[in-house]
Amino acid sequence: xxxxxxxxxxxxxxxxxxxxxxxxxxxxxxxxxxxxxxxxxxxxxxxxxxxxxxxxxxxxxxxxxxxxxxxxxxxxxxxxxxxxxxxxxxxxxxxxxxxxxxxxxxxxxxxxxxxxxxxxxxxxxxxxxxxxxxxxxxxxx
Numbered sequence: 001x002x003x004x005x006x007x008x009x010x011x012x013x014x015x016x017x018x019x020x021x022x023x024x025x026x027x028x029x030x031x032x033x034x035x036x037x038x039x040x041x042x043x044x045x046x047x048x049x050x051x052x053x054x055x056x057x058x059x060x061x062x063x064x065x066x067x068x069x070x071x072x073x074x075x076x077x078x079x080x081x082x083x084x085x086x087x088x089x090x091x092x093x094x095x096x097x098x099x100x101x102x103x104x105x106x107x108x109x110x111x112x113x114x115x116x117x118x119x120x121x122x123x124x125x126x127x128x129x130x131x132x133x134x135x136x137x138x139x140x141x
Contacts (some may be wrong), residue, residue, distance in 0.1 A: 006046045009076055010038075012053035013123035019050050022122050026095055050123075061126060063117045067106045071122060072126035079138065085131030087116050092119070100126065110141045 013019040016039065023029045023041045031047065032040035038051045063070035080088065089103040103117040114137070116130040131139055 008047040008049070010049040010051050011049045011123075011125050012078070013121070013125070014053060014055035015123055016050065016052045018122040023048070023050065026092075026097070028091075044080065044084075046078060055123075061124065069101045069106075071099055072120075073126075075118065075126035075128045077128040077130065079135075080129055080131045082115065082131045082133050085129060088129060089115075089117055092117070106130075112137050 016037070020034075020039050023039075023043075024031050027043070029041035029043050032042060032047075034040060038049055041046060041048045041050070041051070054127050062073045064073055065071070085103075092099075094101075097119050099117055099119045101116065101118040103115060105113060106116045107113045112132075113134075114130050116128060118128050120126055
């Protein structure tokens with residue numbers, strides 16, 4: 001995993017200006033290129049692009065049970081170093097993020113133990129950020 005390369009993900013947003021502010025000011029993402037229909041961001045070294053898409057009335061967030069919580073599907077995010085996760089979680093709490101799942105340690109004492117948190121962007125996209133004390137547990141069975 002020493003040679004990981006950045007991922008690229010493009011997500012739909014129905015409110016480009018509001019999401020642009022959220023990713024730039026709440027998540028502290030550096031803004032890159034943009035047009036009137038999309039904006040690039042540096043999300044912890046990865047390329048996130050928000051693309052305008054009109055809101056569909058039938059879009060409903062689905063959930064699956066994981067470790068006693070209802071995890072939103074789909075979701076995206078980044079695996080962070082443990083200390084970075086802790087600082088980021090405190091920053092989000094200070095900014096009064098409305099968490100779907102507040103920061104906590106999932107699978108405590110088990111294979112795959114990890115810190116995790118879930119919240120929505122202003123367009124309703126679910127984000128998960130997580131961290132492992134032992135990154136070797138990332139794909140452990």
